[in-house]
């Protein structure tokens with residue numbers, strides 16, 4: 001579904017991503033792990049077009065999207081839930097959900113999807129007309145993921161969905177991610193919480209200092225390479 005070849009991202013003198021290649025197959029959940037500053041968010045943001053790739057090539061669903069606008073990538077079915085959630089705190093829960101569907105032209109489908117997330121997360125229904133900023137961190141993350149799903153992506157990129165959340169909430173969020181995978185959604189999940197990310201991962205990439213260090217099944221990462229200790233602190 002996605003092929004990335006030799007992706008590089010630079011911010012002036014800083015090389016954040018160095019010739020990174022990865023693939024994501026239809027229906028796969030791929031985990032992208034690595035320490036702080038490894039270039040994970042830069043990779044995600046290059047995939048959605050929020051930052052420009054300095055070099056490399058990205059093919060999504062058979063189309064070269066290397067230079068495509070973010071909006072067109074969303075239309076094509078590639079969406080992210082950025083790090084730090086980025087819900088619109090002053091807009092209501094309902095308005096946040098509607099913004100996620102901004103690229104769609106099927107009001108009936110949008111209404112159906114809205115209903116789906118409101119029944120999946122009753123707290124979003126209770127707070128539908130309230131400012132999203134009044135939600136707890138975990139509720140905001142549920143809203144942020146629901147908002148991304150409102151664009152009906154084929155591939156969803158999640159950047160640190162567990163960041164700053166209590167363990168019980170983290171487990172709930174990953175249960176939901178597992179459910180999305182079971183429904184057939186293709187996912188790339190960036191995490192520092194390796195234990196949670198590896199619960200559902202089919203394959204894992206580990207990056208540090210912008211370069212790929214490991215590519216393979218989760219079991220091998222834990223058993224043979226000791227990379228979890230080396231790069232992720234256990």
Ligand SMILES: Nc1ncnc2c1ncn2[C@@H]1O[C@H](COP(=O)(O)OP(=O)(O)O)[C@@H](O)[C@H]1O
Nearest residue numbers: 011014016034035036037038039040041042043
């Ligand atoms: N907008 C930016 N301008 C300059 N440097 C940046 C910017 N964003 C990230 N960086 C740098 O790029 C590197 C990778 O950052 P990032 O992609 O956020 O890593 P991660 O998500 O793995 O923590 C870091 O050294 C970071 O300081």
Ligand SMILES: [Mg+2]
Nearest residue numbers: 040041042083
């Ligand atoms: Mg990051």
